[in-house]
Amino acid sequence: MFDASPFIPAQPVATCDGERLTALCGPVATFNAGSEIYAEGDQAGALYQVAFGVVRVYRLLADGRRQICAFHMAGDVFGFEAGNERHVFADAVTLAGLRTLKAGSQADLSRELYRLAMQSLTHAHDHLLTLGRNDAAGRVAAFLIEMADRQGTRDDNRVALPMSRTDIADYLGLTIETVSRVLTRMKEARVLRLASSRDVQVLRWEALEDMTA
Amino acid sequence: MFDASPFIPAQPVATCDGERLTALCGPVATFNAGSEIYAEGDQAGALYQVAFGVVRVYRLLADGRRQICAFHMAGDVFGFEAGNERHVFADAVTLAGLRTLKAGSQADLSRELYRLAMQSLTHAHDHLLTLGRNDAAGRVAAFLIEMADRQGTRDDNRVALPMSRTDIADYLGLTIETVSRVLTRMKEARVLRLASSRDVQVLRWEALEDMTA
DNA sequence: CGACTACTTGAAAAGAGTCAATTCACGTGG
DNA sequence: CCACGTGAATTGACTCTTTTCAAGTAGTCG
Numbered sequence: 400m401f402d403a404s405p406f407i408p409a410q411p412v413a414t415c416d417g418e419r420l421t422a423l424c425g426p427v428a429t430f431n432a433g434s435e436i437y438a439e440g441d442q443a444g445a446l447y448q449v450a451f452g453v454v455r456v457y458r459l460l461a462d463g464r465r466q467i468c469a470f471h472m473a474g475d476v477f478g479f480e481a482g483n484e485r486h487v488f489a490d491a492v493t494l495a496g497l498r499t500l501k502a503g504s505q506a507d508l509s510r511e512l513y514r515l516a517m518q519s520l521t522h523a524h525d526h527l528l529t530l531g532r533n534d535a536a537g538r539v540a541a542f543l544i545e546m547a548d549r550q551g552t553r554d555d556n557r558v559a560l561p562m563s564r565t566d567i568a569d570y571l572g573l574t575i576e577t578v579s580r581v582l583t584r585m586k587e588a589r590v591l592r593l594a595s596s597r598d599v600q601v602l603r604w605e606a607l608e609d610m611t612a
Numbered sequence: 613m614f615d616a617s618p619f620i621p622a623q624p625v626a627t628c629d630g631e632r633l634t635a636l637c638g639p640v641a642t643f644n645a646g647s648e649i650y651a652e653g654d655q656a657g658a659l660y661q662v663a664f665g666v667v668r669v670y671r672l673l674a675d676g677r678r679q680i681c682a683f684h685m686a687g688d689v690f691g692f693e694a695g696n697e698r699h700v701f702a703d704a705v706t707l708a709g710l711r712t713l714k715a716g717s718q719a720d721l722s723r724e725l726y727r728l729a730m731q732s733l734t735h736a737h738d739h740l741l742t743l744g745r746n747d748a749a750g751r752v753a754a755f756l757i758e759m760a761d762r763q764g765t766r767d768d769n770r771v772a773l774p775m776s777r778t779d780i781a782d783y784l785g786l787t788i789e790t791v792s793r794v795l796t797r798m799k800e801a802r803v804l805r806l807a808s809s810r811d812v813q814v815l816r817w818e819a820l821e822d823m824t825a
Numbered sequence: 826c827g828a829c830t831a832c833t834t835g836a837a838a839a840g841a842g843t844c845a846a847t848t849c850a851c852g853t854g855g
Numbered sequence: 856c857c858a859c860g861t862g863a864a865t866t867g868a869c870t871c872t873t874t875t876c877a878a879g880t881a882g883t884c885g
Binding site for chain 4: 808809
């Protein structure tokens with residue numbers, strides 16, 4: 400379970416500016432890869448900020464099908480809920496460190512926390528567009544671009560994929576075979592290179608962007 | 613453009629409780645079917661509560677492809693944004709009446725408004741599950757169930773569809789032909805009956821629910 | 826009645842899923 | 856150090872679903 404090489408982004412993330420989010424800068428709790436942070440049906444309340452590592456937030460169907468709503472990386476705040484019950488699951492993809500903000504520790508939600516919550520909504524809308532209006536290649540391309548942008552490694556032409564093909568497939572509404580085939584085709588088309596299955600080198604960003612058009 | 617028979621839900625919606633949302637109970641502005649409420653890139657700020665009619669919120673791609681994120685009906689509050697710019701378009705599906713809450717008219721966001729904003733997030737997550745993990749029949753079934761629940765007409769075994777097949781297709785990430793075919797197959801399977809193309813009578817809810825499993 | 830738009834239907838083509846078999850990377854133990 | 860076992864990823868062959876393109880039908884408004 401312990402992951403010896405947790406994913407660490409190359410540069411600090413915008414939302415982690417410390418100044419506004421002092422309330423979140425408490426002790427860091429560590430979660431091993433695969434361990435649960437919260438489950439659907441749990442009492443909601445706490446918010447979390449990722450200090451390092453990657454977290455997935457997902458919904459689950461009775462038959463085991465899974466839809467990953469978002470991957471959260473350093474700086475991201477997650478855990479926003481409508482009522483007092485969790486509607487989604489959250490667990491660590493890699494070894495992850497989280498800071499906690501208990502509900503009610505601030506009587507009123509600050510404008511900044513509201514903004515972060517709304518970022519989750521904007522991301523969900525982007526994600527809906529990806530799932531609703533892109534074919535398999537477009538979805539994978541959008542995913543690689545999103546990962547690079549959030550890691551800030553676009554200029555390095557590198558994208559680290561801390562999650563498995565299964566996670567990627569469940570994020571994009573595809574099967575792992577399709578994800579794998581798309582990557583192979585992109586490799587053959589000289590759009591990218593796979594240093595290893597989790598380490599992508601992007602040769603032509605424009606080609607990726609055209610696929611999401 | 614004027615729609616003589618605006619869609620009006622059969623019963624008041626839970627979020628429209630009036631007591632908590634007094635700030636939203638100002639004058640009602642009327643929008644003709646098809647008219648724009650706001651566009652991507654507009655300055656954000658105002659929130660809207662639907663008094664009657666139906667509104668669609670959507671993202672648009674350069675080539676005209678469209679992903680509808682949500683349909684809003686009487687009682688719903690929409691217009692939440694992360695920054696000071698709109699990320700989505702909103703316009704009236706039918707003749708619609710909206711009450712406006714200008715940003716900043718309350719210095720702090722009330723807990724109640726936060727809860728409504730988070731409902732949008734929960735809905736987006738449900739929608740992601742529908743798009744990511746259901747086939748065409750499952751998506752249409754989920755859509756019919758959602759519409760019936762929000763109209764409160766499930767006990768009547770009736771679902772009014774105030775929007776076109778194109779709107780439904782753009783909401784579900786399908787083509788209009790596929791939506792039409794799925795409805796025809798459901799009709800043939802005696803799961804539902806089509807009084808008219810916009811008026812569905814549901815004969816077997818369990819059958820619909822099984823499709824979304 | 827005629828024109829327009831929305832919706833439905835059909836046939837062929839493309840895309841993604843399924844099932845099965847390898848291959849690959851990595852850690853363990855001989 | 857190498858053989859082996861394990862889980863992850865890739866590849867192939869085939870099937871099934873959905874899209875695409877092209878008619879055709881049904882309402883609606885002048």
